[in-house]
């Protein structure tokens with residue numbers, strides 16, 4: 001497995017997160033349960049970003065795995081999408 005994260009998608013995914021629930025965000029990009037970890041990072045230097053939200057909210061979660069704001073989309077997918085038109 002490459003030590004660069006795999007681009008799981010070129011658009012963020014809107015997810016309804018529930019207050020008090022623990023989530024494990026996939027940082028390697030190999031999970032088939034995007035945007036969440038399914039354990040496929042094992043054997044790599046990646047580990048999931050585990051977090052709990054205080055308030056229930058809809059969040060645009062990162063799939064390109066380039067966001068500098070953790071699991072939340074920061075727009076980093078935009079230049080990738082422009083470089084990889086579909």
Ligand code: FES
Nearest residue numbers: 026027037040041
């Ligand atoms: S499967 Fe990607 S971090 Fe766990």
